Amino acid sequence: MKSFISNLKNDILCKRTRNKMLSSYLSSEYFGFDSNPHASACIKCQVSGKRYKAFKKEVEAFCIKWKGVSFKNESKSALLDLAGPISEKSGKNISRSEWQTILIENGYFARSIPKEYGGYGGEPDIIKSRIIATEFSKHKVPNAMGGQGIDMLVPTLLEWGTEEQKQKYIKSTLHGETIWCQGYSEPNAGSDLANLQTKGELIDGKWVINGQKIWTSTAQFSQMMFCLIRTEPEASKHAGISFILIPMDTPGIEIRPLVDMTLKAGFNEVFFDDVTVPEENLVAKRGEGWSVANSVLGHERGSLANPNATMNRLNTLINLMKEETIDGRRLIDVPSYRERLLQVQGKVMAVQAHSLRLLSSKINPNQNVKLGGMIQKLVGTELRHELEGLAIDIMGELGTLYEDDPNVRDGGSWQFTYMYFLGLIIGGGTNQIQKNIISERGLGMPREPKVTVEV
Amino acid sequence: MYFGLSEEQEFFQDNVKKFLTDNASIDEIRKIANGEGQELQAEIYQGIINLGVNALLVPEKYGGLGLGLLHAVAISQALGNGVGPIPFSGSYVMAPLAINLGGSESQREKLLSKIVSNETRFGIGLSEFVGAREDAGLEIKNNKVSGRALFVMDAENSDKIILSTKAGILFFIDSKDKNLTINKLSTVDKTRTFHELVLDKVDCEVLEESTKDIEIVKKVIDAGRIILSADTLGASESMIEKAVAYSKERKQFNRTIGSFQAVKHMCAEMAADLEPCYSLVWQAAHSFEVDSIKESRLLACQAKSHLSEIGKSISKKATEVHGGMGFTDLLGLHYWFKRIGLNRQILGAPEIVREEAAEIQGFNQ
Numbered sequence: 012m013k014s015f016i017s018n019l020k021n022d023i024l025c026k027r028t029r030n031k032m033l034s035s036y037l038s039s040e041y042f043g044f045d046s047n048p049h050a051s052a053c054i055k056c057q058v059s060g061k062r063y064k065a066f067k068k069e070v071e072a073f074c075i076k077w078k079g080v081s082f083k084n085e086s087k088s089a090l091l092d093l094a095g096p097i098s099e100k101s102g103k104n105i106s107r108s109e110w111q112t113i114l115i116e117n118g119y120f121a122r123s124i125p126k127e128y129g130g131y132g133g134e135p136d137i138i139k140s141r142i143i144a145t146e147f148s149k150h151k152v153p154n155a156m157g158g159q160g161i162d163m164l165v166p167t168l169l170e171w172g173t174e175e176q177k178q179k180y181i182k183s184t185l186h187g188e189t190i191w192c193q194g195y196s197e198p199n200a201g202s203d204l205a206n207l208q209t210k211g212e213l214i215d216g217k218w219v220i221n222g223q224k225i226w227t228s229t230a231q232f233s234q235m236m237f238c239l240i241r242t243e244p245e246a247s248k249h250a251g252i253s254f255i256l257i258p259m260d261t262p263g264i265e266i267r268p269l270v271d272m273t274l275k276a277g278f279n280e281v282f283f284d285d286v287t288v289p290e291e292n293l294v295a296k297r298g299e300g301w302s303v304a305n306s307v308l309g310h311e312r313g314s315l316a317n318p319n320a321t322m323n324r325l326n327t328l329i330n331l332m333k334e335e336t337i338d339g340r341r342l343i344d345v346p347s348y349r350e351r352l353l354q355v356q357g358k359v360m361a362v363q364a365h366s367l368r369l370l371s372s373k374i375n376p377n378q379n380v381k382l383g384g385m386i387q388k389l390v391g392t393e394l395r396h397e398l399e400g401l402a403i404d405i406m407g408e409l410g411t412l413y414e415d416d417p418n419v420r421d422g423g424s425w426q427f428t429y430m431y432f433l434g435l436i437i438g439g440g441t442n443q444i445q446k447n448i449i450s451e452r453g454l455g456m457p458r459e460p461k462v463t464v465e466v
Numbered sequence: 467m468y469f470g471l472s473e474e475q476e477f478f479q480d481n482v483k484k485f486l487t488d489n490a491s492i493d494e495i496r497k498i499a500n501g502e503g504q505e506l507q508a509e510i511y512q513g514i515i516n517l518g519v520n521a522l523l524v525p526e527k528y529g530g531l532g533l534g535l536l537h538a539v540a541i542s543q544a545l546g547n548g549v550g551p552i553p554f555s556g557s558y559v560m561a562p563l564a565i566n567l568g569g570s571e572s573q574r575e576k577l578l579s580k581i582v583s584n585e586t587r588f589g590i591g592l593s594e595f596v597g598a599r600e601d602a603g604l605e606i607k608n609n610k611v612s613g614r615a616l617f618v619m620d621a622e623n624s625d626k627i628i629l630s631t632k633a634g635i636l637f638f639i640d641s642k643d644k645n646l647t648i649n650k651l652s653t654v655d656k657t658r659t660f661h662e663l664v665l666d667k668v669d670c671e672v673l674e675e676s677t678k679d680i681e682i683v684k685k686v687i688d689a690g691r692i693i694l695s696a697d698t699l700g701a702s703e704s705m706i707e708k709a710v711a712y713s714k715e716r717k718q719f720n721r722t723i724g725s726f727q728a729v730k731h732m733c734a735e736m737a738a739d740l741e742p743c744y745s746l747v748w749q750a751a752h753s754f755e756v757d758s759i760k761e762s763r764l765l766a767c768q769a770k771s772h773l774s775e776i777g778k779s780i781s782k783k784a785t786e787v788h789g790g791m792g793f794t795d796l797l798g799l800h801y802w803f804k805r806i807g808l809n810r811q812i813l814g815a816p817e818i819v820r821e822e823a824a825e826i827q828g829f830n831q
Contacts, residue, residue: 349830358742360765361746362742364742365744368470368744368748370469383744390742443727447730450724453737456710456713456724457724459725459727
């Protein structure tokens with residue numbers, strides 16, 4: 012056994028050193044890489060260490076240059092609010108799409124998307140991505156825009172789109188010129204999404220679409236919608252669906268805002284009345300829409316509750332508890348509040364460590380994290396809801412203030428996010444559906460027997 | 467970048483797991499728990515020693531393998547998984563660390579090599595340093611110790627026992643000292659032993675470095691907490707596997723109960739609770755070796771308290787999935803339930819440990 016161990020030892024030290032590099036990015040502090048005894052002797056580690064150190068400096072310089080950047084005509088959609096911190100007004104006032112372009116040119120966004128489609132065209136490098144995320148967060152520089160076009164449509168087209176579709180849509184989406192909304196859910200197709208009924212018929216080389224979508228966020232700001240449409244009424248439930256791209260200015264589309272419990276119109280209902288789009292707006296083949304959508308739902312589930320955002324929020328909560336008082340006593344000095352804070356901190360630390368394990372599995376394919384990936388949406392959304400709710404509890408009566416009340420704390424964001432995450436617990440595949448997925452696909456438990464209903 | 471167990475750590479882990487599967491079945495565990503399996507227990511113990519666990523954390527300089535805490539975590543997961551009825555966290559993690567960190571060079575040389583050769587087996591008792599119950603505690607006067615220590619770990623069949631004063635001075639005594647009374651405590655967990663020690667002017671040898679720095683005993687406790695959280699991790703993993711397997715076999719209403727959403731959702735919740743725990747425990751062990759005290763202690767405390775909570779919830783739900791059978795002695799599921807229950811309380815229950823975590827972060831002024 013001893014010889015087995017000594018053979019593996021140097022390899023382990025390499026891994027250990029790199030692991031340490033990673034955990035130092037986690038704590039947002041660069042540790043003394045050069046003073047590490049293994050690193051100073053191992054050429055492999057030194058080379059990669061120097062490379063990342065230089066990259067970190069480069070990103071840091073960029074962040075200092077752009078600190079305080081703000082955006083013209085910022086639309087107040089919930090999705091954009093959550094895309095990243097929006098800094099106070101400063102001299103650096105540019106448009107969102109100009110910002111996207113700057114980020115892409117520097118390789119801080121769309122890093123591994125080919126140049127021909129408007130990306131940076133670099134090799135994927137997880138440590139570099141982590142450095143970018145950490146430095147941006149540390150310097151409070153706004154992240155690239157997210158949203159359904161960038162997070163969901165771009166990966167879909169890269170996987171399924173024709174060359175023309177990739178050329179036509181990816182670049183303008185990455186640069187923030189084309190905003191997309193997602194047309195999936197319908198009033199009778201929620202958890203049972205494949206039950207969707209919005210109908211598309213191919214007439215004279217054009218798709219004619221009729222029906223209704225619901226829970227369509229950002230529909231009012233979008234130029235395009237990617238949509239699931241029933242085009243093969245004779246086929247079985249899942250095989251009758253196609254994935255079609257629809258310009259939102261097509262005649263026959265009506266958007267009605269849907270006000271949610273946060274009192275913002277975060278969602279819409281979208282109605283289609285003989286909406287006609289070209290045949291080539293079909294992605295993949297007719298009847299393949301269900302497979303296309305499923306390949307991308309995973310992207311959404313992973314992105315709904317970012318562990319770094321949760322950690323930032325926890326730190327904000329800690330500061331709040333140090334500032335706010337009851338009977339002149341700091342809230343963090345109240346043992347029962349502190350106990351709850353520490354409980355939540357344990358969960359946040361676990362989820363953040365877990366995200367590193369998932370990240371690491373992307374470059375180490377032998378690491379099995381199948382189950383680990385499936386639990387993200389369930390765990391992440393529940394935890395965030397709990398964290399936001401704790402902030403409300405420790406503030407007591409003050410925690411109920413909302414909107415523009417002069418005494419409201421942090422702009423009412425605790426109540427807003429508390430409710431918003433209840434929405435995310437329900438949306439993106441309810442957490443009950445997530446539990447079905449975890450138990451059936453992750454733990455191999457049997458499916459619920461099908462109930463046959465005669466119509 | 468690799469965030470997980472290395473090949474070598476998994477290799478160690480699989481060996482211990484396989485050894486327990488082959489040699490410590492539920493019937494054998496039951497015999498040992500009922501006090502009828504001393505020979506059997508000695509065989510299992512020898513088998514684990516043959517795998518090299520006693521030498522794991524001892525530096526190469528003293529003949530050990532010189533491996534880190536993450537290796538010990540990998541093994542502790544396997545021991546929790548199979549409710550291994552052998553000493554580990556005390557004898558082979560906390561004791562060698564206490565000697566290595568707290569001993570003088572000559573003490574390290576003298577004691578650590580004997581752990582590797584398995585000539586000396588150590589128990590360790592630090593419960594009073596964490597929080598004394600029943601006003602227990604130890605005092606040293608003229609090189610003699612008097613007082614009482616509770617929940618001493620791995621003292622059974624030990625040759626020497628490491629203890630601490632409230633001020634964090636570590637010392638060891640001879641287990642056979644005539645002025646020492648050892649009483650076995652009857653806890654719910656029959657897979658490991660815990661003892662009460664009553665000392666009346668017992669000879670002791672102080673671990674010299676520990677008199678200079680109270681951080682040494684705290685560091686040993688950090689390691690113990692991480693190892694116990696790994697034990698709970700392994701035991702919880704095993705309980706989920708058992709619950710899922712049982713739900714696929716057991717039929718009611720002409721269906722396997724695993725096809726009911728009520729049951730599926732309980733299993734999914736257990737899996738979702740436990741998955742993030744692996745990386746938390748591993749990160750804590752990694753941090754123990756490389757990070758500042760502030761960072762690593764926060765992780766050790768949070769790993770211990772978070773795993774205590776998750777383990778408690780999983781041990782309840784997994785038992786429920788087994789229905790009436792889960793409640794019986796027949797299935798033996800309760801050995802895991804109780805092991806998790808004991809890990810939760812020893813070296814600081816969650817509330818105590820979280821208060822320490824708050825203190826490290828400067829929250830409670």
